[in-house]
Amino acid sequence: MTRNNKIYVTSPLLPGIDDFNTIIKDIWESKWLTNMGKYHNLLENKLKSTLKVRNLSLFNNGTIALLIALKVLDLPEGSEVITTPFTFAATPHCISWNKLKPVFCDIEPDTMTIDTNKIESLITPNTSAILGVHVYGFPCDVKRIAEIAQKYNLKVIYDAAHAFSTEIDGKGIGTFGDITMFSFHATKLFNTIEGGCLTYNDDNLIRKIYNLRNFGIQNEELVEEVGINGKMNELQAAIGILNLNLFKDEQRKRAEIKSIYDKAITAMGGGIRLPKMPLNASNSFQYYPIIIEDNYPISRDEIYEKFKSLNIYTRKYFYPACSDYECYKNDLAVKLGDLKTVNNIKNKVLCLPFYGDLDKKIVEFICNNLVTVFGSYI
Ligand SMILES: Cc1ncc(COP(=O)(O)O)c(C=O)c1O
Structure with a gap:
């Protein structure tokens, strides 16, 4: 599917317009448009x-959901949250906004998730939490993170924006840590145009999260928290209900595309490296990232430009790294670990x-262009 003959890195999953219209008609008649309809x-x-979780709260987007995940855990103001800069801006921004x-x-290097061997050296008496990112749907080492968190009494939050329906040893990825955030943005495998959710095991968080996403309002006369507006509306929810019927088929189609890419790249025998999905995890099929090694004849940026000239818009996710952003690199409050792998992979x-x-x-x-290094096409 192309827009103006351009090929983008993704294309939104959309339900049939007639199916959507049927629900829209019902919403119109009910006149109930939002507020937990x-x-x-x-x-x-x-x-x-679907996500095999105990508790789930919907949100109007993943960023507000993540803001509230950090808020509801009552982390001491000014305390440190260990995360990675190899993610979308929302992850560190939610930490800072709190x-x-x-x-x-x-x-x-294999999954591009937080290096658990480097977490402990960053822990100080001021550390309150670890925020792992299941980047591109590759799961963090949740077992090791749980051990570290227990040893140092830290909270664990996961950004699973890319990991819809991923499972680890058959368990929903949203069951690990204290709270997990999923994004349902239009670019995500499962989308509600804008949207997201939090998943968590602790029933004590249900009421607080409900309040925080609804201005702190528990009922007509009781305002319990300094909340915000994080509510998902009925039109977003309608898209979600219809897309829930479609996402598995979308994953199946993406699996076929992945196998074509995999086959061509593996047959090259070097030059381009593929990240590794751990054997005990299932793939969400959110993204198809490749890593251009030093022995490939041209650089990542040259590949990007060459594809662009062919109307194929690849993405340099995640370049720049968040640690390179103006708002973080000049902020003395932001601490940087040894970011050797991030600084290498962000360019590849x-x-x-x-x-x-x-x-x-x-x-x-x-694939042909990658294998022949654009030889037959320039
Ligand atoms: C890793 C990551 N975290 C957080 C978000 C923010 O989610 P949303 O766009 O739903 O606010 C996104 C992307 O959109 C993301 O890719």
Whole structure:
């Protein structure tokens, strides 16, 4: 699928317009548009079983959800949260908006998630939490992170924006740590246009999260918290309910595209490296990242430009790293670990176009260009 003949890195999963219209008609007739309506509550329940989690609260976007995840855990103001800079801006921004200090830890090369061997050296008496990112859907080493958190009495939050439906040893990825955030932004495998959710095991958080996403209001006369507006509306929920019927088929189609890419890149026998999904985890099929090694004849940036000239828009996720942002690199409160792997991979990673309706001929064309280093096309 192309927009103006351009191939983008993703294309949103959309339900049939007639199916959407049927729900919209019902919403119109009910005149209940937001504030925990029928479709909101239905989607909350359906997602609980899809994601295999105990508790789930919907939000209007993933960023507000993550803001509230950090807020509800009552981390001491000014305390340090260890995370990685190899993520989207929202991850460290949510730490900072909570008046907490991001501490940037390195990533490990195979999954590009937080390097658990480097976390302990960053822990100080002021550390309150670890915020792991399941980047591109590759799961963090949740077992090791739980051990470290227990040893130092830290909270654990996960950013699972890219890991919808991923499982570790058959358990929903949203069951690990204290709270997990999922994003349902239009670019995500499962989307509600804008949207997100928090998942958590502790029933004591249900009421507080409910309040925080609704201005702190528990009922007409009781305002318990300094809350915010994080509510998902009925139109978003309607898209979610319909997309829940479609995401597995989308994953199946993406799995086919992945195998074409995998086959071509593996056959090259070097030059381009593929990250490794741990054997005990299932793939969400959110992104298809590749790492351009030093022995590939041209650089990542040259590949990016060459594809762009062919109307194929790959993405340099995550370049720049968050530790390079103006707002963090000049902030003395922000602590940097040894970021050797981040600083290496940020210049080598490239996400290739990856969505179910992507024409297989285009996938082959991309593979041919990578294999022949654009030789036959320039
Ligand atoms: C890793 C990561 N965290 C957080 C977010 C923020 O989610 P949202 O766009 O739903 O606010 C995104 C992306 O959108 C993301 O990619």
